[in-house]
Every structure is written in structure tokens, then in C-alpha cells.
Amino acid sequence: MKWIYIFLFALFAYFTNANQKGFREFPQNVSKIIGSDVLLRCSAYPSGTEHDLHSQWRSNTGALLGFRHSGVLPGHGGRYSYVRxxxxxxxxxxxKLELDDDGQFECQMVRQEIGPLRATAVINIIIPPTEVILTNYKEGTVLELQEDSTLNISCYSPNAKPSPKISWFLNGKIVNNQVSNWEEYNPNKTVVAFSTLTLRPTKSEHNKMLTCESLHNETGTRLRTSVTLHVLYSSERPKIDVVGGLSNVKAGQNVTLICSAKGGNPPPNLSWYINDRPISTQYSYDFSNQ
Incomplete structure (x- = not known):
């Protein structure tokens, strides 16, 4: 009799629709984080006859888990069990769900007066990202760049499921322009998320932090990696001021001239020339007003 029931289940596995009127409780699709536990429920309405209900599950690989009562099932590292x-x-x-448990499972029941019953449920395994990596730079690197030069920088977040969202931030403000995102899918259904940013830094972005963030909405996992921009730029055109505001001086009169130039990274070196001949000078740099 046992082999007859096995044959019936194998036959009905080819049908896309099965009689489900006898089910009292259907297994439900579920999304679970890897490493957690899950219970797929399945039950039929009680019978008023003396005929027994024969039940089993089919795994996501198509393997039949067998007619058994409650208890641990063979294989799968002892992680599968029937509850009855x-x-x-x-x-x-x-x-302790593993990635190999991802997929469709099927509850199969048969009783003489109602025939075979089948109901399916999908287990969707969720895997949070564990890292976000800059492709060509180390975390915390200081990038020395010329103003208005082009910086192409990429990062990726591997082996998550589903794919995380990758975003770029400059000193905490999101960057939307010149960003390209794409994904690559692994055979085991995990995803590697990539993002590339093209940036032309200005002097206002000197010493600003550039951050790549991987956000996994399904688990709330947020990972970040950053570099610091060190932008090199020239100073403004130098100017000369006469101390005391004198516009006319007499021969032999002492005059103090001040040459200054604002900004610049690194600070400019200032030199004096008379008729294109350099003269000895002293200068200082005021960090308070650049």
C-alpha cells in the first residue's frame, strides 16, 4: 500500500493544479534571514471516515522527504523535521536556514475519499551584506587631487540577497549626479551590487569626506566606507598694499609694502621683484583668513 501512495504522489507532481478543497491550512510563502528557523504549516480537514490521511513534503530540490510521523528527518544536517x-x-x-533551503516546498496529502492534495510555499532566504569595498582605494585613504580634475571611483557590496542599494555621500550630502549602478548575479542567487561615481572636485570640497554606503532595506543593514579629498588649487591673484595708505612718497622716505594672496592649497610662496630682479623678502601665512 505504501508504494501505491508514492506512485500517486509522483504522478500528481506533473499536474499544475491539484485538488485543494480538502486543505484546512495551506503553507504560506515566507522570507527569512539566513540562520533563522521556519515552520511551514499544512493540515487537512478531519475526515468522518476511518480512512487514514497519508502526508509528506517535497523539498525545494524535488526530493520527497517521506511518510513519517513527527521527528527529525534524515539528511540536511538534522535541520529538517516533521511536526505533527x-x-x-x-x-x-x-x-538554521541555509542558502540551499531557498526555493519551493510542497505539502502532499492523500486520503481515499478526496484523492491527492498538493500545496506549495516558497522560502525566500534573505542575506544581508557583510562589507562594502572601494575598488581601488583603502578605507581612510586621503586622495590628493587637482581642482577640476576627474576622479572615477567605484565600490561594491558582494553576496547579499536581495541586492543592497549603493549610494554616495559627500560630507553627509547625497550625490546623485554622474553615478552609475549595476548588479551581477551569482549562481547561488546572491547579488554583487556595484556603483561608480565620476567627480570633478572643487576647492570647496577640500578636506571633505567621500562615502560609499550599502543599504539593505530587508534587514536594515547599513555599511559605509570613506576616503578624504585633498584638493590642490591655486590662490587668487596677489595684490600690493601700502601701509598707511600713502599714494605719493618723497625720495629717501621709508615705505612699507604688503603683498598678499588669498587662498591656495598648498599656500603660495610670495616673492618681491624690482625691475624683474628678485630681492630679499620675509613673508608669513595667516591661516585665519587664508
Whole structure:
């Protein structure tokens, strides 16, 4: 008799629709974080006859887990077990979910007066990202760049499921322009998320922090990696001031002239020339007003 029931289940596995009127409780699709536990519930309405209900589950690989009562099932590292509190139910419990558990499972039941019953449920394994990596730079690197030069910088966040969202921030403000995002899918259904930013830094972005962020909405996981921009730029055109504001001086009169230039990274070196001949000078740099 046992082999007859196995044959019936194998036959009905080819059907896309099955009689589901006898089900009292259907297994439900579920999304679970890797490493957690799940219970797929399945039960039929009690029968008023003396006919027994024969139940089993089919795994996501298509393997039949067998007709058993409650208890741990063979294989799968002892993580699969049947839970059964009455003859009309057979729940499948999976502990410490692994990526290999991702997919469709099927509850199969048969009773003489109602025939075969089938109901499916999908387990969607969620895997948070564990890192976000800059492609060509180390975390915390100081990037020395000329003003208005082009910086192409990339980062990626590997082996998550589903894909995380990658964003760029400059000193905490999101950057939307010149950003390109794409994904690559692994055979095991995990995803590697990539992003490239093209930036032309200005002097206002000197000493600003550039951050790549990987955000996994399904788990709330947020990972960041950053570099600091060190922007090199020239100073403004130098100017000369006469101390005291004198516009006319007499021969032999002492005059103090001040040459100054604002800005510049690194600070400019100032020199004096008379008729294109350099003269000895002293200068200082005022960091308070650049």
C-alpha cells in the first residue's frame, strides 16, 4: 500500500493544479534571514471516515522527504523535521536556514475519499551584506587631487540577497549626479551590487569626506566606507598694499609694502621683484583668513 501512495504522489507532481478543497491550512510563502528557523504549516480537514490521511513534503530540490510521523528527518544536517500534533496535519520545520533551503516546498496529502492534495510555499532566504569595498582605494585613504580634475571611483557590496542599494555621500550630502549602478548575479542567487561615481572636485570640497554606503532595506543593514579629498588649487591673484595708505612718497622716505594672496592649497610662496630682479623678502601665512 505504501508504494501505491508514492506512485500517486509522483504522478500528481506533473499536474499544475491539484485538488485543494480538502486543505484546512495551506503553507504560506515566507522570507527569512539566513540562520533563522521556519515552520511551514499544512493540515487537512478531519475526515468522518476511518480512512487514514497519508502526508509528506517535497523539498525545494524535488526530493520527497517521506511518510513519517513527527521527528527529525534524515539528511540536511538534522535541520529538517516533521511536526505533527494530530493525524490531519504535517508541518515542516527547518532550523538554521541555509542558502540551499531557498526555493519551493510542497505539502502532499492523500486520503481515499478526496484523492491527492498538493500545496506549495516558497522560502525566500534573505542575506544581508557583510562589507562594502572601494575598488581601488583603502578605507581612510586621503586622495590628493587637482581642482577640476576627474576622479572615477567605484565600490561594491558582494553576496547579499536581495541586492543592497549603493549610494554616495559627500560630507553627509547625497550625490546623485554622474553615478552609475549595476548588479551581477551569482549562481547561488546572491547579488554583487556595484556603483561608480565620476567627480570633478572643487576647492570647496577640500578636506571633505567621500562615502560609499550599502543599504539593505530587508534587514536594515547599513555599511559605509570613506576616503578624504585633498584638493590642490591655486590662490587668487596677489595684490600690493601700502601701509598707511600713502599714494605719493618723497625720495629717501621709508615705505612699507604688503603683498598678499588669498587662498591656495598648498599656500603660495610670495616673492618681491624690482625691475624683474628678485630681492630679499620675509613673508608669513595667516591661516585665519587664508
Amino acid at each position: 500534533d494530530s493525524p490531519d496535519e504535517l508541518h515542516l520545520k527547518i532550523e
